Amino acid sequence: MKYASEELKNEHEGILLGLQILEKMAEKAEKGAPLPAEDASEIVEFLKLFADKCHHGKEEGILFPIMERYGIPNERGPIGQMLSEHVEGRKFIQGLSSSISNGTLDTSAFAKNARLYIDLLRAHIQKENNVLFPMGDKLIPESEQQSILKAFDNHESTTMGPGIHDKLHGMLDTFQKKYL
Numbered sequence: 001m002k003y004a005s006e007e008l009k010n011e012h013e014g015i016l017l018g019l020q021i022l023e024k025m026a027e028k029a030e031k032g033a034p035l036p037a038e039d040a041s042e043i044v045e046f047l048k049l050f051a052d053k054c055h056h057g058k059e060e061g062i063l064f065p066i067m068e069r070y071g072i073p074n075e076r077g078p079i080g081q082m083l084s085e086h087v088e089g090r091k092f093i094q095g096l097s098s099s100i101s102n103g104t105l106d107t108s109a110f111a112k113n114a115r116l117y118i119d120l121l122r123a124h125i126q127k128e129n130n131v132l133f134p135m136g137d138k139l140i141p142e143s144e145q146q147s148i149l150k151a152f153d154n155h156e157s158t159t160m161g162p163g164i165h166d167k168l169h170g171m172l173d174t175f176q177k178k179y180l
């Protein structure tokens, strides 16, 4: 059977690639090497839309509430921990956004928030992949897995709209060649 968590784990791979690109940009910013503000802005938009709105939205709005129903604790438990990390991540994303204005980049604020976000999200993804998702896979039955996957599809089409997913992957490809 297909576990709903597999879809989220695939998305983690895309997010990790985005973080690798962000890391290279942060290195450039720290070294004073040229970094176009538009590139910085595009990767921040990717993280906002794909990592936060789409991916964290699926976790918060669909998977986590079902995990809770099957006995995984929220408050003072693994779900609560993941939710508070999403909130913390949004502060760094906000910091990244604020470091870019009117086509100019505040390189030190960009690099600082990028480092904090990268460290937080890499550890977060490890915890979901290795601890929380395997717990959920054991508890959530097959019939429920299918309805979660359907709800993921709906969420994706309402939050991102048609063609956006492909457009974001195209952007990652371009940046991968340019920065990695």
Ligand SMILES: [Fe+2]
Residues within 6 Å of the ligand: 056, 059, 082, 086, 124, 128
């Ligand atoms: Fe998460």
Ligand SMILES: [Fe+2]
Residues within 6 Å of the ligand: 008, 012, 055, 059, 125, 128
């Ligand atoms: Fe996740």
